[in-house]
Amino acid sequence: MRHLHRASEPDVLKPLLQRAALTPDSRERVMDTASGLLADLRAAQSRGWVNQFLQEYRLNSSEGVALLSLAEAFLRVPDPETADLLISDKLGEANWRSHAGQSNSRLVNTATWGLVVGRALVGEGEAGPLKRLLSRAGEPFVRQAVGAAMKMMGEIFVMGRTIDEAMRRMKKPDNRGFTASFDMLGEAARTTADGERYFKAYVDAIDAVGRDPSAGHSISVKLSALHPRYEVAKWDECVPALTEMLEALAVQAAGKGIALTVDAEESERLDMSLDIIGNVAALPALNGWEGFGMAVQAYGKRARPVVAWANELGHVMNVRLVKGAYWDSEIKRTQVEGLEDYPLFTRKASTDVSYLAVARDMLDAPNIRPAFASHNALTVATIVEWAGNSRDFEFQRLHGMGD
Secondary structure: OOOOOOOOHHHHHHHHHHHHOOOHHHHHHHHHHHHHHHHHHHHHOOOOHHHHHHHHOOOOOHHHHHHHHHHHHHOOOOOHHHHHHHHHHHHHOOOHHHHOOOOOOHHHHHHHHHHHHHHHHHOOOOOOHHHHHHHOOHHHHHHHHHHHHHHHHHHHHOOOOOHHHHHHHHOOHHHOOOOOEEOOOOOOOOOHHHHHHHHHHHHHHHHHHOOOHHHOOEEEEOHHHOOOOOOHHHHHHHHHHHHHHHHHHHHHHHHHOOEEEEOOOOHHHHHHHHHHHHHHHOOHHHOOOOOEEEEEEOOEOOHHHHHHHHHOOOOOEEEEEEOOOOHHHHHHHHHHHOOOOOOEOOOHHHHHHHHHHHHHHHHHOOOEEEEEEOOOHHHHHHHHHHHOOOOOOEEEOOOOOOO
16 A cells, blocks of 8 residues: 555556456447436436526536535525625626526526526626615525525535434435435534534434434444544544544444444545554454445545455455545645655546446455445446346445436
8 A cells, every 4th residue: 555655647557457447348238338327317407497407507607616606605604794795706706697598497597587686786886777676675685595595405415404304304205215324514623522523423323323224324424523633643642532432433333233434534544544444343342243334535546455455354344435535635735745646546537447446346355345436327337237146236326416
């Protein structure tokens, strides 16, 4: 692992290309399967106001970016004054009129008219009859309207504000046939009090999910949420403390008969996280429990040896393979520190190759129960081809994406 950490990308990629290669026959079957999946996905884009709204306001437009930025930040703004400034900033610069009447959905067109009206009220330099008409209502009117819209959008991407609310939504017909791995949004402890609060939230979530273990739901835990100094400089302090906290959560989950997965972190924390996970996996108190697991990020150059390490722990480990979560910050950190090379792949194509190579390792590993998190039709089709009917595995997706 240490050799691969910042090794040259072409050198790391060469064996991965060989491992990820398809035979001509299997490639033809994969392409057929992927084409069918894409046809289904494209057909679904015309159904439902949410799909049509996202279709109208794509992220390659300034309007789509403005809406996403507003949705991400608005519900966390603590005071009305800042909320008004945020609305003015995000709505005031985009050209909402260009989307008027463009959708096949009446609801989407109505929402677009609302954005036009909102911009007329808060945008800089707006004047005319519409501005005068709305001036009596004032910015509180727009704030309430935006707040209601953001809550509706939030439900698309957030299962619930509490674990109980999320559990109730999982029982709705739309989610029938799915199981969920619940996590807490915004996890990152800045203080000891933050860590204690998140630890209690995980304990409560395990209790809630454990009331009905037959549903198959599980919990995902982020170690950086439990300790404010989860960093290499504090290794001797945070690794024992986090081992103790993760042990308590794992023993609780095992007692409830549900699974627990340790989420992935930034690359500099990888060695620490493997120490913590390995310590907990070796606990005699967890013998016989096959619910413990971890996430592996395929954009990391050390992904394959991490999977090999998990396979050699001596018992079954659940492994969730993801493309990666911190690409921008990892790249920028390396650049700022002037380091020679990156700990992850700099090209998406390289990450895709790594994902397939690691997926093949997981399918061949006897002590790994594989889960593949992807919204990529070609990736999904390739895994279906390799797994055939001889291997159990899961596909996973983010709530609100890749339905």
